[in-house]
């Protein structure tokens with residue numbers, strides 16, 4: 001693109017707030033991965049062939065947080081699938097069938113404690129929610145880590161990725177509910193000062209409507225100013241925490257969406273089985289925010305929203321910057337997916353990996369101040385030990401370096417490669433020729449329509 | 462950068478040297494340690510010095526300007542030589558310099574365009590110009606007969622070409638802000654020193670080569686990595 005014309009061109013404006021968030025109906029089948037971001041590992045409590053009912057607990061992790069099925073039906077398989085993070089994880093596959101909804105009391109029965117005796121944290125865990133004031137890892141929970149030690153509550157009212165507008169939509173459309181959520185959390189976290197972090201546009205819209213006790217902070221519109229990994233520590237005046245385990249540092253950081261989920265669980269005892277996500281297309285720019293059931297496949301979402309008409313060549317789960325390209329469109333969408341980004345064939349940047357011209361754009365744009373131009377070169381020539389000296393492990397994978405690189409080098413991928421292979425004493429090319437063979441592809445071959453899924457005679461293990 | 466009337470074989474030799482020794486021998490674009498153009502210029506300059514005399518090249522011409530290389534004048538007469546030129550003359554290119562070096566106004570416009578298009582960052586040109594102004598002011602204060610005023614140095618011969626187009630070459634310059642400032646400053650100071658005391662009239666090629674080799678060294682001054690504190694913390 002010609003930089004001179006860029007000087008005068010304004011980016012196209014897209015309509016950000018949908019008139020209403022569409023609810024996607026329950027899909028014909030769901031695939032529920034047992035692993036989220038490789039941190040929450042679930043063990044399943046159902047067998048192949050079991051009949052399950054909507055909202056039934058089917059799995060539980062080491063912290064006791066449960067996973068519920070969003071539809072009633074039959075467990076037709078338990079097998080490894082590709083998750084949207086690009087890793088192979090076990091998953092429970094359920095086809096839709098008859099069955100009523102499990103009542104709240106039954107959920108607690110399944111969980112193993114009666115509702116009246118369960119502690120507040122346990123109630124949330126039974127409903128599938130990790131209490132945000134608890135650290136993520138079980139071994140860092142100490143006895144005196146009570147909600148009282150939390151001194152800061154930050155509700156994030158914007159999505160850092162460009163093209164995702166979940167929090168913005170929810171903030172504008174459900175503003176009263178958000179304020180209620182703040183009041184509710186005031187009771188749970190009595191010592192916390194409350195802050196709402198939004199972008200400028202939203203803060204102009206809601207200015208003056210917020211109660212006095214909630215501080216409103218806004219961030220600049222550029223992507224580099226929106227990165228949560230750097231904004232939150234700056235706001236709270238705490239260390240830059242790479243694990244984002246803010247609970248250990250006395251802070252709760254949740255998004256508006258999680259706040260609403262938390263409220264639904266506390267007030268209506270609703271288990272956490274749905275997720276908002278923004279489907280967006282690169283060109284022509286178009287986006288739509290919808291609500292889906294956990295475990296719906298990308299294909300079903302695209303068909304429902306009508307975005308399959310764009311004939312995407314590349315599907316990215318997450319946003320355009322931090323998102324991960326998918327092997328195929330049967331990948332299940334989970335609690336951690338905020339968006340789907342579609343790119344047509346003629347829009348794909350080639351990423352051809354020309355040699356570095358040492359322009360330094362990557363390094364000057366890095367929010368963590370890494371020397372990306374050096375790390376990239378070292379990794380390119382398999383010199384992992386030298387690359388390690390520049391601390392690639394502190395990368396937040398925001399993707400800015402790859403975005404600005406005029407030579408279109410895959411810099412984030414270099415850093416990731418370094419972090420994964422750098423520890424091995426490996427002076428040669430690492431073995432990364434993994435077979436890109438999705439187990440779901442077998443479904444493609446044997447079960448061409450999703451209606452066949454339940455009765456597929458082939459055992460695709 | 463070559464004088465008027467350079468023989469054709471010198472240009473062909475220069476092209477070959479630049480492509481094969483300057484670029485390809487080191488691994489192509491992005492891998493060379495020194496600016497290929499400057500490297501070639503320096504090689505030609507040392508090999509055939511008789512073809513690099515701007516004054517001699519214009520022996521048979523007569524235009525309405527002092528027909529001696531501007532730098533030669535300032536070198537011989539210091540500030541007193543300056544009286545021959547008004548700064549407008551210099552800006553409009555009414556001076557004897559190598560091809561392309563003397564068109565100060567257009568070089569300035571081109572440099573500003575590069576800045577606007579974000580092709581280069583402001584650090585290196587600014588520091589380079591500051592270096593030239595500072596160093597020439599010092600020399601001028603010490604002995605006006607030895608060195609011309611800062612304005613003259615700025616507007617004559619290859620100063621601005623070096624500041625905007627040569628020193629900013631990305632492969633051979635540092636990438637972090639503070640190293641860029643040091644690099645530019647060093648370039649400016651060195652240019653004036655070479656002009657005043659070396660045996661070459663215009664030291665731009667050697668200036669750029671020397672700061673190119675300093676670039677990786679100064680580039681070790683990096684901003685602290687965010688999150689590094691955690692290591693001591695954990």
Ligand code: SF4
Pocket residue numbers: 355356357358359360361362363372373376401404405406407408409411
């Ligand atoms: S942005 Fe690309 S070309 Fe520029 S220094 Fe970084 S890796 Fe090299």
